[in-house]
Amino acid sequence: MVESMGRHVLSVRDLAVEFGGDRGTLRALDGVSLDLHAGRVLGVVGESGCGKSVTARAILGILDRAGKVTGGQVLLDPGTSSQQDLVALDPNSQTMRGVRGGRIGLIFQEPMTALSVHYTVGNQIVEAIRAHRELSKADARNRAIELLGEVGIPRPESRVDAYPFQLSGGLRQRVGIAMALAADPQILIADEPTTALDVTTQAQVLALLRRLQRDKGIALMLITHDMGVIAQMADDVAVMYLGRIAEFSPVRDLFARPRHPYTRALLRSVPSIRAEPRDRLATIGGTVPHPGARPSGCAFHPRCPEVIAGRCDQSAPRPVPPLEAGAACFLNEGAA
Amino acid sequence: MLIYLARRLVLAAITCIAISILTFIIIRLPPGDFVDAYIANLASNGSVVSADQAQAMRREYGLDQPVIIQYGMWMSRVVVGDFGVSMMWRRPVTEVIGDRLWLTMAVSFSALFLTWTIALPIGIYSAVRQYSLGDYAATLLGFIGLAIPNFLLALILMYLGFRYLGLSVGGLFSPEFSQAPWSMAKAWDLAKHVPLPACVLALAGTAHQIRIMRANLLDELRRPYVVTARAKGISELHTVLKYPVRAALNPFASSIAYLFPYLVSGSIIVSLVLGLPTVGPLLLQALVAQDMFLAGTIVLLLGIMTVIGTLVSDLLLMWIEPRIRLQGRA
Ligand SMILES: Nc1ncnc2c1ncn2[C@@H]1O[C@H](COP(=O)(O)OP(=O)(O)OP(=O)(O)O)[C@@H](O)[C@H]1O
Ligand SMILES: [Mg+2]
Numbered sequence: 001m002v003e004s005m006g007r008h009v010l011s012v013r014d015l016a017v018e019f020g021g022d023r024g025t026l027r028a029l030d031g032v033s034l035d036l037h038a039g040r041v042l043g044v045v046g047e048s049g050c051g052k053s054v055t056a057r058a059i060l061g062i063l064d065r066a067g068k069v070t071g072g073q074v075l076l077d078p079g080t081s082s083q084q085d086l087v088a089l090d091p092n093s094q095t096m097r098g099v100r101g102g103r104i105g106l107i108f109q110e111p112m113t114a115l116s117v118h119y120t121v122g123n124q125i126v127e128a129i130r131a132h133r134e135l136s137k138a139d140a141r142n143r144a145i146e147l148l149g150e151v152g153i154p155r156p157e158s159r160v161d162a163y164p165f166q167l168s169g170g171l172r173q174r175v176g177i178a179m180a181l182a183a184d185p186q187i188l189i190a191d192e193p194t195t196a197l198d199v200t201t202q203a204q205v206l207a208l209l210r211r212l213q214r215d216k217g218i219a220l221m222l223i224t225h226d227m228g229v230i231a232q233m234a235d236d237v238a239v240m241y242l243g244r245i246a247e248f249s250p251v252r253d254l255f256a257r258p259r260h261p262y263t264r265a266l267l268r269s270v271p272s273i274r275a276e277p278r279d280r281l282a283t284i285g286g287t288v289p290h291p292g293a294r295p296s297g298c299a300f301h302p303r304c305p306e307v308i309a310g311r312c313d314q315s316a317p318r319p320v321p322p323l324e325a326g327a328a329c330f331l332n333e334g335a336a
Numbered sequence: 337m338l339i340y341l342a343r344r345l346v347l348a349a350i351t352c353i354a355i356s357i358l359t360f361i362i363i364r365l366p367p368g369d370f371v372d373a374y375i376a377n378l379a380s381n382g383s384v385v386s387a388d389q390a391q392a393m394r395r396e397y398g399l400d401q402p403v404i405i406q407y408g409m410w411m412s413r414v415v416v417g418d419f420g421v422s423m424m425w426r427r428p429v430t431e432v433i434g435d436r437l438w439l440t441m442a443v444s445f446s447a448l449f450l451t452w453t454i455a456l457p458i459g460i461y462s463a464v465r466q467y468s469l470g471d472y473a474a475t476l477l478g479f480i481g482l483a484i485p486n487f488l489l490a491l492i493l494m495y496l497g498f499r500y501l502g503l504s505v506g507g508l509f510s511p512e513f514s515q516a517p518w519s520m521a522k523a524w525d526l527a528k529h530v531p532l533p534a535c536v537l538a539l540a541g542t543a544h545q546i547r548i549m550r551a552n553l554l555d556e557l558r559r560p561y562v563v564t565a566r567a568k569g570i571s572e573l574h575t576v577l578k579y580p581v582r583a584a585l586n587p588f589a590s591s592i593a594y595l596f597p598y599l600v601s602g603s604i605i606v607s608l609v610l611g612l613p614t615v616g617p618l619l620l621q622a623l624v625a626q627d628m629f630l631a632g633t634i635v636l637l638l639g640i641m642t643v644i645g646t647l648v649s650d651l652l653l654m655w656i657e658p659r660i661r662l663q664g665r666a
Contacts, residue, residue, distance in 0.1 A: 062566045065466070092572055101569035114560040116579050117659060128568040163658050179568070 006038030008078055009187055009219045010059070010104075013322065015072035015087075017051070017058050017243075026292045028054045030243040031072065033322045036187055036219040041210075043234030043251065044223045045266065047288050051243040052223045056189045060100050061091035076103060102132040105180030107190040107209075111172035111197075115164040121148075121175045122160035125182055132183035147178040152208055170201035177209065181216075188213070189221045194229065206233060227267060231255060239263050242299040243291055249325040259327035261306045298329070306331060340660075344650050348643045355639030356414075356632070360407045363628045363635075369399050370423045370626045377625075397423055397629075410629065414636070420629035424622065429633045433615065437637060439508055439526075440614040444599040446530050447537035452588070455542045459549025464576060466554060474546060481543030486602070490536045490609045497532060506611040508533075536606050537599060545588070552587060556580035582656065589652035593645040597638050 017029040029051045036042055044052050057063045059074050074086040076099065089096045100106075108114035115124060125144040129135060135143065141160065148156035151174040164172055173193060180188060190209065194202040210233060213220045222233055230237055230251065237254045239247040239262065247260040258264045286303040289295055295302050301312035311330055318333060320326040371393050375385045394400045398409055410420055419429040462471040494506065507514065508529045513522045556562070557580050565575040604616035615634050622631035654661040 057563070060567055062563060097569040097571065099569070100567055106564070106567035108560055108564060110560050114564045116561040116565070116583075118579070118582050118656070119658075124564075127565075127570060131569045163662065165659055166662070176564075179564070182568070 006040055006217065006219070008035065009038050009076070010034075010036040011073075011075040011078035011322070012055070012059065013073045013075065015055065015058060015074065016070045017054055017063065018068055018070045019064075019066045020068070021066060023292070027294070028067070028243055028291055029058065030294075031319055032240070032243065032245055033319065034221070034238055034245070035323055036221055038186060038219050039214070039217040040235045041213060041220045041222055041233050043230040043237045044221060044240060045225055045227065045230055045237065046240035046246075047225060047266075049288055049291070050240040051291075052225075052240060053191055054243075055240075056106065056191050056221070056223060059086065059189065060104060060106060061086060061089065061096050062100070098132065101128055101180075101185065102183045103185050104187040104189060105183070105185040107173075107176050107180045107188060107193045109192040109195050111169055111176055112164065114176060115172060115179075117163060117165050120161050120163055121167070125160075125175070125179050128179050128182035144178070144182075147181060148175070150181070151175075151178045151212070152204075153178075169197055170205060173197060173201075173205050174208065177205075177212070181212065184216075186217070187219045187221070189223070191223045192225070193222070195224070195226075209233070227269075239266065242289065242294060244299065244328065245320050246300065246329070247327040248320045249327075253325060259325075259332050260300075260329050261304050261331070262300050263327070265303075265305070340654075341650075344647060348647060351643055351646075352636075352640055355643075356411065356636050357407065359632050359635040359639070360403065360410070360628070363623070363626065363631050364403050366626065368626065369394070370397065370628060371399060373624075373626045374423070397421075406628075410632065414633075419633040422622070422627055422630040424625045424627040424630065429630050432630060433618065433633065433637075436613055436615045436618060439612070440600060440603075440616070441641075442526070443508070443530060443533050443537065443603070443612065443614060446534035447541070447599055448595060450534050450538040451541040451545055454538070455545035456549055456588075459546045460553060460576070460581060462546065462550040463553035463557060466550075471550075474550075478543040478546050481539050484539065486536055486540060487605045487609045489539055490533070490606050493532055493536060494610065508612055533603075533606060533610050533612055536610070537603055540602075541599075548587060549584060552584035553580055556583045559583075586653065586656055589649050589656055592649040592652065593642060595645065597642050600638060 012032060012034040015029050015032045016027065019026045019028055032051070032055055034042065034044075034055070044055070046052055054063070054067070057067075058069055063069070069087050072087065076082075076084045076086055084095075084099075086096065086099060089099075115121065122141060122144050125147060126137065126140040129140045129143055130137075133140070133143075145156045145160050148159055153159050153171055153174050159167070159171070164175065167175065173196075176193075180190075193209065194205050197205060206229065209220070209222075212218065222229070224230060234251045237247075237249060237251050238245050239254075239260060241262050246262045247254070247258070249259065254263065255267065258267055289299070289302070295313070297311075297313040297315055298304070298317055301307045304312065307313070308330055317328045317330050319328050326332060371390050374393070375390060378385055391400075398406050401409070413420060421427065422429050422432045425432045458474050462474045465471055508526055509522065510525050510529075513525045516522055557576075559580070562575065562580055565579050566572070570578075600614070600616055600619075603612070603614060604620055606612070607614045607616045608620075615637075619631060619634045621627075622634065
């Protein structure tokens, strides 16, 4: 990459996840590699069902019981003496629990359902603090109030005793962010943090996330299916398709010179500022195949406008090499 | 919150009055009255009651008046604590019921307590380890529990207890205590007799509640707030107990209200088999004999219990669900 990078904090290599079900196993992730760097934002885009949330959960070791990591590594602090493969840890072990929330925070999509309506926001934040810090209840509560103030919640000292249903969607999402920051993690994973919010609130929450991320030098993995959010927030972008990385590149390249036909299709489906208001959104032809019925060869070939007959349906293109910009596509391989 | 409680209290009072009216009407529904039933009973033994005697009895109990008047007369005495005289036993109703009400409550609450202490943990285990061997075992046992008639289980347990443990089975007291005044020894004797009927009564309920807990919790475990809690790095046990289990308890709190009458009516057959001095069999006898005052009092008391149960469950719900507490609605 051209730009200088922050410390390499997380490295996902060839991660594979399968879900066991009544109708056989389903491969949700099929060799995903990603890298997070301190102070940088990695945007992860892709259509619904491509495995974005599964990636986030697999990293944290909180997949549903039906889900299993069947291969690959999740390396925390790669290349240092304290490097740790999270996949090799027992998900319920003390170490893994220390990583969850302590090293890697998670921010959720649904600010209503992601907080329990049975406890005050203070209670839920204090719990997150005390899971990782030896603080008295009173100190933890003060820290919670501080956090609420930091994420821009007015009158935090009274809001700390509010229940989530007493707050607006935007405030709830800020609570979610405060909770993820409770133990000062250096890595944040935000799974569609603004999808459920209205446009104005969405912009405010994104601005907040950006500010916190810059101030604290956090490595942020931002999951979204909104190319607009990517353009505004990301430094690097990973485009996912059916459990694989289709393309990885710095954000400017992605918009200027998309390498993968799928990326081009995604970009065409974004309304452009210059587009006539009446223009219909371009949509990608066909529907996402179910991961249980992955097409042979390149999984995108049945929908690909640039498909090479006899090649794309026969063999799969090489995955994008980690830490390099590129696309998993034969068109790209030919050029290289 | 206070307004919410006050509203529930007023509703409770109205419910009690409605229950008492209904009770009276239902008891008078079958053709004939207590005297008819009494005469028929005597006739089957070969005795005869003259028309004059019958008339005198009717006047004595006020049976010659219209139902409304009878109800009014009875109610006016009930509010000052006089429940009338049982026609069947020819003694004051309060005396006939006597300790039976408290004994019924002792047995019912023991059964309830047993049901929950067994059902909730097993239900939680079944949900958290869905489709595990333990879950299948709990499901199987649950269905067996649902399928076995209570009285059969009572008989089996009585036999086993008597044959192998030498227990004095049946009843709630050993013979030497049954008529004795209350004492520590008698209370201890009662404590020794309660478990068997409590187990029998708890059986079907337990099986049922395991299924409810399992289904509720499975539902809750899928919710995003559980993932949030896990992502904080707190232990799995703590996560499950603090968040989804609390949410899954809601239906149990609501069910407290009608559990008590359910246990009492469900206990009639078991009480007969085990010879328990509870109100269940007494109510049955009173209804057969059309002993209005006795039956009316028992049903009224059960109704009041239900109303109290409703209040208790409301308070519990307010504790479990902050939304109800703060907004007065679910
Ligand atoms: N608990 C589960 N059991 C079985 N399959 C699952 C489970 N969770 C996810 N999957 C499968 O994994 C695939 C990826 O799901 P995932 O939730 O990661 O998609 P996503 O990219 O986050 O989509 P969205 O944009 O809708 O959030 C889906 O096809 C889904 O069928
Ligand atoms: Mg998702």
